Ligand SMILES: Cc1ncc(C[n+]2csc(CCOP(=O)(O)OP(=O)(O)O)c2C)c(N)n1
């Protein structure tokens with residue numbers, strides 16, 4: 001039976017600030033869940049620590065609010081223990097590109113079949129607006145005493161260099177685009193990144209809803225000129241890398257992704273930048289070594305007998321691990 005929006009929302013009190021882009025992301029995640037062919041009892045959302053992390057409290061799926069920067073170890077562990085789950089990791093830009101950057105990078109090398117959505121508001125919202133790794137050099141939001149002394153990381157390039165096989169960007173208040181991007185990320189077989197540009201009206205007074213919407217610049221009919229443009233719709237860009245393509249074609253497309261990822265400011269590309277269908281998933285690589293993995297994965301194995309005693313011989317294990 002198709003799910004309704006009310007089925008995937010909880011009625012807990014929401015304390016995000018009025019006008020926060022987190023609301024747009026929450027609505028798009030929930031709408032996407034009602035439109036994909038998945039048993040909601042198989043969906044698990046993991047979140048990091050930050051304002052974004054509260055999304056698990058307000059979304060009616062299994063949900064685990066993890067530790068700051070440790071979102072990916074939790075989410076990947078669950079998916080490997082039970083590959084039948086639909087795992088969605090939802091983090092912040094500080095959580096994933098800052099303290100959790102090592103996990104962000106190594107997750108790309110594994111290519112586990114799951115989705116990673118990042119609330120990218122260029123600040124550490126929960127801890128009162130310090131510059132996050134995506135805030136540009138020299139920018140001074142109202143919460144910084146001095147302009148930012150560090151230059152920004154580029155999440156699209158970071159993901160490309162790390163091996164993510166689906167790399168996309170969307171905007172929190174373009175709910176149709178974001179919802180469709182999330183659906184495509186979930187459908188992709190492999191690790192999918194959705195970097196979501198998200199206004200934080202409380203601490204980031206530079207990248208505001210008006211700024212993204214282009215209210216500060218107008219065309220001849222006095223209409224705002226939005227900054228975000230859809231790369232696939234406006235330029236006909238096709239992000240897919242198929243197994244049949246030659247190395248030269250793959251290189252050409254990858255260079256185009258790098259070129260697009262550098263655009264920022266007056267024109268900000270959104271959409272799917274890269275979808276590589278040539279790379280095996282980590283689950284496939286394990287199954288190549290352990291032929292029973294997909295049928296008898298760890299979550300299906302008995303850990304304890306009826307007497308609650310472990311079914312594995314722990315004494316043997318501890319002797320094995322003993323360093324003499
Ligand atoms: C190990 C650890 N270090 C630092 C903190 C403090 N802390 C909590 S949230 C946060 C930043 C959150 O920023 P981001 O991930 O961008 O999330 P946002 O609040 O912007 O959604 C920090 C530094 C913490 N909770 N745990």
Ligand code: SF4
Pocket residue numbers: 015016017019020021022051052121125126199200201202203
């Ligand atoms: S501090 Fe910023 S990110 Fe956090 S809830 Fe408020 S507006 Fe949203």
Ligand SMILES: [Mg+2]
Pocket residue numbers: 050092093094119120121122123124125132
């Ligand atoms: Mg943030």
